[in-house]
Each structure stands twice: as C-alpha cells, then as structure tokens.
Amino acid sequence: MAITDNEADSRWCNRIGMLATIVPAVLFILWCVCWPEIVKGRVLVADIPWMPSFDLSLRFRLDGLSLLFGLIVTGIGTLVCIYSAAYLSGHRHCGRYFFYLLAFMLSMLGLVTADNLLLLFLFWEATTIFSYLLISFDHESPTARENGRQSLLITAAGGLALLLGILLLKGAGYSYVISSWTDLSEPVSGHPLYPYILGAILLGAMTKSAQIPFHFWLPNAMSAPTPISAFLHAATMVKAGIYLLMRCHPLLGDSHLWTVSLATIGGITAVWGAAQAIGPRDLKRVLAYTTMMALGILTLFLAGRSTAALTAAVTFLLVHALYKAALFLAVGSIDHQAGSRNLNEISGLRRTMPLTALAVGAAALSMSGFPLFFGFIGKEIMYAGALAEELIPLLAASTALVANSLMTAVAAVLAIGPFTGPFKAIRQQVVEAPWTMWLGPLLLGGLGILFGLIPGWVSRALVEPAVNAFHPNGEEVRLALFHGFNLPLVLSMLTLSFGIGAYLLRDRLHRVLIAPLTGLPFGAEKGYYGSLNRFMKGSGTLTEALQNGSLHFYLAVIIGALIVAVGWPLTGGVLGWVDFSSPLPDPAVLALLVFIAAAALVVVTARKRLAAIGGLGGIGGGVALLFLSYGAPDIALTQLMVETLTIIFVSLAMLRLPAIERSRLRPPRRRLGDGLLSLAAGTLLALLLMGIGRVSLDRSLTAFFEANSYLAAHGRNIVNVILVDFRSFDTLGEIIVVVLAAWAAVTLIRKPMEP
Amino acid sequence: MHSIILKTATRLMVGLILVFAVYLLLRGHHEPGGGFSAALVAGTGFALLAIAEGPGTVRAAIRLRSTTISLLGLGLAVAASLTALFTGQPLLTGIWWGAEAKPWIGTPILFDVGVFLAVLGAILSVLLALEEF
DSSP, X not given: XXXXXXXXXXXXXXXXXXXXXXXXXXXHHHHHHHHHHHHTTOOEEEEEEEEGGGTEEEEEEEOHHHHHHHHHHHHHHHHHHHHHHHHXXXXXXXXXXXXXXXXXXXXXHHHHHBOBHHHHHHHHHHHHHHHHHHHTOSTTSHHHHHHHHHHHHHHHHHHHHHHHHHHHHHHTTOXXXXXXXXXXSSOGGGSTTHHHHHHHHHHHHHHHTTOTTSTTHHHHGGGSOHHHHHIIIIISTTHHHHHHHHHHHHHHOSSHHHHHHHHHHHHHHHHHHHHHTTSOSBHHXXXXXXXXXXXXXXXXXXXXXXXXXXXXXXXXXXXXXXXXXXXXXXXXXXXXXXXXXXXXXXXXXXXXXXXXXXXHHHHHHHXXXXXXXXXXXXXXXXXXXXXXXSSOHHHHHHHHHHHHHHHHHHHHHHHHTTTSSSOBOSSSSOOOOOHHHHHHHHHHHHHHHHHHHOHHHHXXXXXXXXXXXXXXXXXXXXXXXOOOSSHHHHHHHHHHHHHHHHHHTHHHHIIIIIHHHHTOSOOHHHHHHHHHHHHXXXXXXXXXXXXXXXXXXXXXXXXXXXXXXXXXXXXXXXXXXXXXXOOOOOHHHHHHHHHHHHHHHHHHHOSSHHHHHHHHHHHHHHHHHHHHHTTOHHHHHHHHHHHHHHHHHHXXXXXXXXXXXXXXXXXXXXXXXXXXXXXXXHHHHHHHHHHHHHSOOOOHHHHHHHHHHHHHHOOSOHHHHIIIIITHHHHHHHHHHHHHHHHHHHHHHHSOOOO | OOOHHHHHHHHHHHHHHHHHHXXXXXXXXXXXXXXXXXXXXXXXXXXXXXXXXXXXXXHHHXXXXXXXXXXXXXXXXXXHHHHHHHTTSOTTOOOEEXXXXXXXXXXXXXXXXXXXXXXXXXXXXXXXXXXXX
C-alpha cells in the first residue's frame, strides 16, 4: 500500500477517520436503544411504499436476528473505523476509503433489516459492488484488481441466481415479505418449483459465503486493506449468505433436500477450510481459510431443524465475529508495526507489542474453545446441537470435531508464532501500535472472555431473540458455562487434545495430507480461470467475426436477421391473409408511390454521392407525404424533419470522403446479392403490411386515449399527450438515449483517425 | 460555402425557423407539434446557419455549449417528472396549475420543453462536431 509520510495527508486522514466513526457509533447507540424492547419480543417495522406495482416497498424490520447482525455490523464497524484512521494514516485515498467503508456498512445494515426480498436483493448487490471496490482498493496493483474482479464475478453471478430464485418464489405464489413466512400453513417444499427455488437461492448464499466450490475468492480477497478484511471477510459481508439461509429457514428449510445439500456443502467447506489454514505462512491467508471453515460450520448447522442446532449456529456466528475481527485487526497492527505478516519473517514480538499480544492471546483462546472463554461455550452448544439432529448427528458431530481440532491448532499457530522466540522483524525498531489500533482487538478479545463468563445474559439478550426470529417454536436452549459431564464435554476435551496434537505435528500434517491436494491439476480456482479464459477467447472470436469493420456486412446481417425473424412465422400460412384484390389507392397516392420508387432507383444507380443522398431525401420526403395523405400530420412532420436533418448530417459526413472510384465498386455478383437481399426484405415487409391491414384492429387503446387525453391530461393532441403524459417514462428513457448517443457520436467523430 | 444568396436567405430564414420551432413546441399539446418535432425544426435552422456562416457563428449564437443544453433539457425533464413526488403522487404524474377546467401550464409542458432542449442539444453536438471535423 502506498503510504506517504506527508504530515498534512496524515492529519487529514485522522480527521476524516474520526468523522467517519461518528456514523457507525451513532447507529450502534441507536441499536442499543432498541435492544431492550427487541429482547422483550417486540418487533419494529417501518413500511414506506416505493413501487407498489412491483410489490417493492421500503419495508424494514428490526427483530432479534436483525438486531444481532446490526450490533455486529455497527459495533465492529465503529472499531474498524477508529482503527483505519491510524492504519491508513497518510494514504492518498483516505476519503475514498471511508466513503466505500461507510457505504458498504449502510448496505449491510439495509440487508439485515430489509423485510422485502427484492429490497434485500438490492442491498445484497450493493454489498457486492462496494466489496469489489474495497478489495481492489489498492487499484494500482494488478493482483488487487484481478482479485477484486474475481470476487465480483463470482458473487455477482450468485446474486443473479438469487434474483432468479426470488422471482421463482414469487412465481410459485409466495410473498416477498420475509416476515410473513413464519406463519405459512404449508411449506414450500411440496411445490413443484421447490428444487429450482432452493437451488437458485442456495447458489446466491453459497457464492456470497464462500462455500465450496466457490470458496477461492475469499482467500484472494485478502488483497484488501486488513481492516477491510476484518470487517467484510470475517464479520459482515460473507455472513450475508448465512443470514439469507437463516431467513429462508422457515420457508425452505423443511425438506431432506435442504438438510442434505447444506450439510454436505457446509461440512466439506468446514473441513477443507480448516485443513488449508495450517499451511500458509501469511497470517492473513491463514485467517481467510479459518473464516471459510467458520462459514462451513455455520452452513452445516443451518442444515439442522432442531432448536439446539440453530442455537449453535447463531452462537458460533457471534463467537466467530468477535475473535475473527480481533485477530484480523491485530494481524494488521503486526503488519503495520513490524513490516511483515509472514510467519517466517516475524517472531518474538511479545515484549515490543504486549497489548496486541494480549488481544491475540485472548482471541486465539476463544477460537480454540478453551474453557471459560466464549468459544468454549460455542463449541459445547455446537456438539449438543450436532447430537440433537435427527438426520445427521454423527456426520455433523464428527465434521465439527475434525474442523474444531484443526482450528485449535491454527489458533495456536496464530498466538504462538509471531510473539514467542527470539525477536525478529523487518523493521529494526518495533513499537506498540497507537491506541486506536490496539483498542479494537483488545476490546473484541476481552468480550470473548466477558461473554464466556456471563453466558446466561448472552443467551437471553442476544442468542435467543435471534433464534426465535427465524425458528419460533418457543423451545429454550440456554447457554451455560458448565452443562455437566456429558458427551459434548468429552468431545470438547477431545478437540483440545487433538488440536494440540495437530499443532505439534502441523508441518508433517501439511506436507503429507494438504500439500499434495493443493497441487492438483484440477480444482475450483483452475476451473474458474479456465472457463474465464475460454469465455474471453470465445467472445474475442465472435466479436472479430461480427464486428469486422465493413458497414456492408453489418447491414447485410441486420437485414438478413429481419428476413429470418419476420419471415419465419409467416411461412406457417399467414400469407393466406394477404388480399391482392384490394382496390387501387387514389391517383395522388399512386403518383407518390411512383415518385418514391423513382427516388429509390436514383439511389441505387447514382454515380455521385450527392445524387444518392438526394435520392434518399426524395424517398423520405415521399414517405412523409404518404403519412400526411393518410391523416397523420404529427408523424409526417417528424418524418420530414428527421429526413432533412439526416440528409444534412449524411452529406456533411459523406462529402468529406473521397469520390467514388469505379475500381472500388463492389463486383457485379455481390451487387446482385445485395439487390436480392434488399428486394426480399422489401417484399416481405410489403406483404406483412398488407396482411396487417386485413386484421381487425383492437380499438380499445385508441378509445381509451380519445376519452382520456383531454380530460385527464388536458391535451387535445393525442400523440403528444401519449409522449409527455401517458407514456412519459418511455420518453424520459428515450431522450437520455438520444443525448448519450449524440455524445458517443461526437467522441467518435473527434477521435483522431488511426493510420 | 461562399454564396451571397444562401447567406442572405439564411439571415431571413433562421429567425423565422426558430420562431416556428418555438410555436410548434408550445402548441404541441393541442395541435401537431411538440418538443421532439420542434427540436428537429430548430436543429434544421441551426444547420442552415452552420452551412452558410460556419460553425463558429452557431457557437456564438447559442452561447451555451451544446452539452450544457442537453443537460439542461434532461434536468428539466427529470425535474418535471419528480414534481409529482412532492404532492404525494407517483412519479411522472402530471401536475397542472390554473383554472380547474382549463389549466394553462403543467409539468407535461415542462417535460416537453425538456425533451426539446435535450434533443436540440444532441443535434447541435453532432452538427458542430461534423462541421468542425
């Protein structure tokens, strides 16, 4: 990252950072004010109509689940803002950074409070876009740009799938309003569209929450500034998919398909992420893989239907948000102060950075599930939840056991590696980070202990309201520090001992088990690049074939397509409509037709450009007169003026070109081809128009406009009233297009000619 | 182009054409005309001026830049569309002022003026670019 030592920049950055902090801090206080009411079971709803015709309203709802997510987003958001002011101190693009960060945070808040699926989708896409901007924030680095593009392509594609799922759900007859799902009489799982709805929504959730096989963008997203990784890729955005799964649980969660697919995907992601986390030397990459593991575990537990399993998911969500944000921020401090975050390049920082070391220690102990820490309670409830499942108790418990043991080992790597041993760092002088940078990690790490000591309060005030929001069956699962000597406790102890074992054997484990797997010639990421390359190559070939620079070719394609598209349906007997016995039009019209035909002949046979242009004008003028003779003065006027201007523009352009040379004329055979194509198109359109004349017109629209244009829109000219009143939305779009097209044309005209 | 006849005729014609354009624009709600046709007519007038006197004269005559005119037009059209929101009605609802039975001005007319300016700006942009090419 381009850090400059400019004093002024640095002061400005601090000031804007502190200003930015106000936003999440105020929101956090606001959330806290609502908190007691929500815990009591009240729900706050705001409903403002937006586009009633699309069933889209600005409907926001604050219940237990939104409260929990909102507290995480605003609370960690506040700490991340404070942290960033110092972390980015002196960066040229500070303002941009805080703008993206706040915009992202507000979209995330919108996402977790939206009570309308379409509205949720809008915020969903907003988080995708701002996360793209944040991942490629260091935009001068090609890697950052590439990684940003990767995350954008994957999560935006998933977003499209989600939109499809939402529309299918609506098509199946269900409401967009999320809160109306909990009291449905029949679950969706019986509907024939259910598998498609589930598939599409799962795709959206899986890409956002980095589940296998879409996981690889998450480790690559680590090219974002570290506080961003802490916020987006640990505490908030990646959890959007999890949030969606929780919200959809009452509606979609009642089938074997749901349970099996979530359990499989989540289980594989959890184990694979945890296993991958042992290898890398870059601390941020380690953290990214553990995030993947956490997301897998959350998905795995959301597969379940018992209150215990869902409580485990919500509890672990909170546990993970606390320790992961603390660890990310601390790793950022290490990187900032010691000049590296590579395990090979740093060690023995405990004396020089004691507060950071303390924070990492607390967070890592919580992560490993050490007794007395909040992580321990999270793990207990996890095992209890796994064992309470009807369908998959053994699978869930053993997956959780493997993933948690590996996690314990990784926690040890994180806490021991950088801080113990002899002092080693890239910078000669390493000092503790400023208070703004140790405050966040220490506070979050401390909360991990505090919550561990008061599990009853956490469960009453945070976990239970959240679970009840999407699983309201009134069953209670209380968190407690000690549940008695039972199977979960045994499993917890097993986890710790396996974890210590895995830590001691980590190098061998990585060499023997993990390294061969990462070197495979195939894999999700290789598949991504392969298909991306093929797509690029394919579209390149297609573009070269279609955009070959010959205006002749373009016109031939357009006219050919017109003939096929219009002519194809006509082959099915529509020609029978055409009535050749209709009487001749009156002589004036006949004369006009002859004039138009003569003008067309002039265009085709002209040897000089000016003559051809004149012929074109003649055709246009003739057609305008035709309109006039059939009683459409508005269209005639417009046609005439468009024709005049076209002639002026075409002559201005054409007269600057060199004269037509005989030698450059197209060969006769190709001219014959052009002529046949034109004749075919003309004949087809003429037949079509004659056919249309035979069909009786639906006069209802005409009647409507005749009746309403003066009364409702105060205008007697129906054409104009349609343009500026009844269909003014179209007109608005059209004038925007006209202006944009003109600007584009100007740019092309002014562009210097390529030699 | 150096033609005394064209230049003299242009001087007489341009003013007439522009007045006619404004007339078309204002009568558009009840008789044939309207923003789009009026912009085309005005554009033809400026094209005539540009051919006879050169693009510099047109630039001097319109004073504003053609892109500014387009933006003004778009802005006016959008403003006219948004007005209804302030009265609690859906976007683009026509709001009229004046006598109940025969109001004389309303947002659709402002919208039409917006169309006129946007299209005229677009025509002028392309015209001037082509003339100066």
